Amino acid sequence: MANPRRTKEEQKVTEAPQNRRDTKKGTGGASSDDAGASAFGMRIENLSAHYGSFKAVTDVSMDIRANKVTALIGPSGCGKSTYIRCLNRMHEVIPGARAEGRVRLGDQDIYARDMDPVRIRRRIGMVFQKPNPFSKSIYENVAWGARINGYKGDMDELVEHSLKQAALWEEVKDKLKKSGYDLSGGQQQRLCIARTLAVEPEVILMDEPASALDPVSTQKIEDTMDQLKQSYTVVIVTHNMQQAARISDYTGFFYIENMGDPGRLWEFDETEKMFSNPDRKETEDYVTGRFG
Amino acid sequence: MxxxxxxxxxxxxxxxxxxxxxxxxxxxxxxxxxxxxxxxxxxxxxxxxxxxxxxxxxxxxVSIVRFLTETQWTAGFATTPEDGEFGIIVLAWATIFSTIIACVVALPIGLGAAIYLSEYASAGLRRWLKPALEILAGVPTIVYGFFALTFVTPFLQGTILPGIQIYNILSASLVMGVMIIPTVASVSEDAIYAVPRGLREGAYALGATKREVATKVVVPAAISGIVASFVLGISRAVGETMIMAVAAGALAQLTVNPLESMQTMTAYIVQVTSGESPRGSLEYETIFAVGATLFVMTLLLNTIAYWFVRRFREVY
CATH class of the missing domain: 1.20.5 (Single alpha-helices involved in coiled-coils or other helix-helix interfaces)
Incomplete structure (x- = not known):
């Protein structure tokens, strides 16, 4: 899928964007293990995040594998959401907020001095906790992001494709001109996923995307996730441990030992191990529901 | 127990x-x-x-047909209904004309100020700039009138428009525009600021620039409030009296030359009520017809605004 809207600057972020899609198509998600973190996963080194003088997250290092779902779990207020927002430089949108450390996409540090956060966010998309469709039509909600990114292809096709990927097409195909707000909460969230997909990012970050939704909508979004990792690297924050166990390949457990400390990545491993035989006691206590 | x-x-x-x-x-x-x-x-x-x-x-x-179709306003000289002309268009046009000039100044600047305050200014700057702006809205309009007459007109005369008359619709309207800026800015800023942060973040996460977020996501989401601020501004311009009475003069003439004096409906009412027209005289009667016209105009404006705000109200 040659993509004409990628400019030189964007290519700095991912060293070979043209090949990337082809590779993925050829291998699917299955062989991405041997691609390792150097492919199009992310490598985070010593990341700390602050709000003004308050340190919310400290010293997180983590490898996010390409074409895998990585779940971030942990009790409330332990910095999961703050952390995930650092991965596409959304954290700094909040006045007074800043992050330190290294976050690599491919082999580029997205916090390097000459990196443009706008372009980074085009490569690393994000879905938020609360559905936040624009006050535009369903069609425009999906098309808008692609359009501001200079998409020149067939917009109708892109919109349809994105909505299908987000498992929403069948429900909205006859009312694309209606406002995004006319949809239910679960549909709005899938619309937001579709809008993110339409920009064709490398990585999709999801900050508790199903926390405000009913079980049926949650189910649909989880089904979508399984499809998504065929083409994308997915990172998801969730409060729901069953959800993390169901959908993720890797799990990171965030924890605060003492009140007032910044959040830390307490343990990070394959999901199966995290839920069956974690190394640390707090992780076991949390995943077995003893606290949190 | x-x-x-x-x-x-x-x-x-x-x-x-x-x-x-x-x-x-x-x-x-x-x-x-x-x-x-x-x-x-x-x-x-x-x-x-x-x-x-x-x-x-x-x-x-004076028949309503005459009132609507005659093209001169000579009510001040008329002792009987037959020897005067009562074309409301003369006064109405002055009102509309001055409102247009004022809006050309106030709407873009007011909206620009609102976008700046809400989207670009730092929290500290916004904290004192917004109240300062709102205080400006509390300056008595008579002060603006004097400002137009004693500063703006001489300034224009001495610089770019030597042909401008002492009493003219241009200075009065420009100053009226400045007067309306705080109203437009403050009300639309409230609407823009009320757009939830999640909407902005959604746009940022798609790789939108600050300008794209502000103009293509936030402003459309706040459009009903912005239009409400515009209508509020327009209503103030239509009803504004003192600036027009002081700086635009009292020459009821139908013209499109902004350098000349014109009399708006409000300024006319001021002139008659502060003069010596006895109650029950023809001139005295005219101000009610003019007032009624003014009332209908603003009512129409507010009705349109009400409809628009309801029609485009955003549920976030």
């Missing part, structure tokens, strides 16, 4: 009985509040009644 014994105490009254004193208080509050709501509505009806009653008397002397 059981409930029964507790009931037995307290002078033998049933604890579950309604308190009559409380009910009276509740009802009283309701009545007072209702009265407050009705006072303004009834007053408006009273004004409309008087306005249209007197206007009706006028239209028995």
């Amino acid at each position: 059981t409930v029964e014994t507790r009931q037995g105490q307290g002078s033998g009254q049933n604890l579950w009985r309604e308190s009559r004193a409380r009910n009276v208080r509740e009802r009283l509050v309701r009545v007072v509040l209702r009265a407050c709501a009705y006072v303004s509505i009834l007053t408006t009806f009273g004004i409309v009644f008087v306005l249209f009653g007197e206007a009706f008397t006028f239209f028995q002397d």
Whole structure:
């Protein structure tokens, strides 16, 4: 899928964007293990995040594998959401907020001095906790992001494709001109996923995307996730441990030992191990529901 | 202790009985509040009644057709309905013309200021800039009128427009535009600021720039409030009296030359009411016809605005 809207600057972020899609198509998600973190996963080194003088997250290092779902779990207020927002430089949108450390996409540090956060966010998309469709039509909600990114292809096709990927097409195909707000909460969230997909990012970050939704909508979004990792690297924050166990390949457990400390990545491993035989006691206590 | 014994105490009254004193208080509050709501509505009806009653008397002397079709306004010289001309278009045009000039100044600058305050200014800057702007809205309009007459007009005369008259519609309208900026800016800033942060973040996460977020996501989401601020501004311009009376002069003429004096509907009413037209005279009657026209114009404007705000109200 040659993509004409990628400019030189964007290519700095991912060293070979043209090949990337082809590779993925050829291998699917299955062989991405041997691609390792150097492919199009992310490598985070010593990341700390602050709000003004308050340190919310400290010293997180983590490898996010390409074409895998990585779940971030942990009790409330332990910095999961703050952390995930650092991965596409959304954290700094909040006045007074800043992050330190290294976050690599491919082999580029997205916090390097000459990196443009706008372009980074085009490569690393994000879905938020609360559905936040624009006050535009369903069609425009999906098309808008692609359009501001200079998409020149067939917009109708892109919109349809994105909505299908987000498992929403069948429900909205006859009312694309209606406002995004006319949809239910679960549909709005899938619309937001579709809008993110339409920009064709490398990585999709999801900050508790199903926390405000009913079980049926949650189910649909989880089904979508399984499809998504065929083409994308997915990172998801969730409060729901069953959800993390169901959908993720890797799990990171965030924890605060003492009140007032910044959040830390307490343990990070394959999901199966995290839920069956974690190394640390707090992780076991949390995943077995003893606290949190 | 059981409930029964507790009931037995307290002078033998049933604890579950309604308190009559409380009910009276509740009802009283309701009545007072209702009265407050009705006072303004009834007053408006009273004004409309008087306005249209007197206007009706006028239209028995001068037909409504003449009022709408004649192209001169010479009510000041007329002793009988036949020897004067009563073309409201002369005064109405002055009002519309001045409103247009004022809006050309106020709407873009007001909206720009609102976007800047809400989206670009730092929290600290916004904290003192917004109140400062709102204080500006409290400056008495007579001050603006003097400013137009004693500063803006001489300034224009001495620099770019030597042909401008002492009393002219341009300076008055420009200053009126400046006067309206805080209203437009403050009300649209409220609307823009109220757009949830999640909407902005959604746009940022798609790789939108700050400008794209502000102009393509936030402003469209706040459009109903922005339009409301525009209409509020326009209404103030249409109804503005002192600036026009002081700086635009009292020459009721139909022209498109902004360098000349024109008389707006409001300025005309000021002139007549501060003059010596005896009650019941023809000139005295005209102000009710003019006032009624003004009323209809603003009512129309507000109705359109009301419809628009409801039609495009955003649910976030």
